[in-house]
Amino acid sequence: MTYSPRPDAYLDASVATASPARLLVMLCDRLVLDLTRGLEAQRTGDFSTAHTQLLHAQEIVLELRASLRTSDWEGGPGLASLYDFLHLELVRANVTRDAGTTEGCLGLVTDLAATWREAAMQTVADR
Numbered sequence: 001m002t003y004s005p006r007p008d009a010y011l012d013a014s015v016a017t018a019s020p021a022r023l024l025v026m027l028c029d030r031l032v033l034d035l036t037r038g039l040e041a042q043r044t045g046d047f048s049t050a051h052t053q054l055l056h057a058q059e060i061v062l063e064l065r066a067s068l069r070t071s072d073w074e075g076g077p078g079l080a081s082l083y084d085f086l087h088l089e090l091v092r093a094n095v096t097r098d099a100g101t102t103e104g105c106l107g108l109v110t111d112l113a114a115t116w117r118e119a120a121m122q123t124v125a126d127r
Contacts, residue, residue, distance in 0.1 A: 021120035024064075028113035031060045035106040042099040054094040054102065057109075061087045082108075 038053030065083040070076035086105060093101035 021123050025117050025120050027060055028116050031057055031109050032113050035109055039102045039106055042102055047097055051094055054090055058090045
């Protein structure tokens with residue numbers, strides 16, 4: 001008999017052992033994935049799938065916003081505003097089924113994910 005772990009066991013272990021910087025990058029990467037899937041679903045008229053993907057994206061943005069300590073660094077309030085804006089746009093994109101709004105959010109999130117990835121790599125390099 002062969003042992004077969006749960007399909008998400010690797011992901012669970014990755015999350016449990018990840019540094020805060022790595023967790024942030026993982027969340028941002030998942031946010032990009034959700035928006036990519038949501039946008040494709042909107043474009044093909046699969047609004048049920050789009051809704052599910054955009055809701056998950058909204059949850060991630062809310063988590064990023066809730067975990068942000070705005071007083072810890074100079075850019076905190078600006079990033080908080082970006083997260084608030086992004087959340088409102090994702091809600092609007094979902095309610096109105098507007099692929100253009102979703103596409104705009106995807107562009108923002110893609111840039112944000114790249115920035116956090118670069119910052120995390122820099123943190124590792126500085127150690």
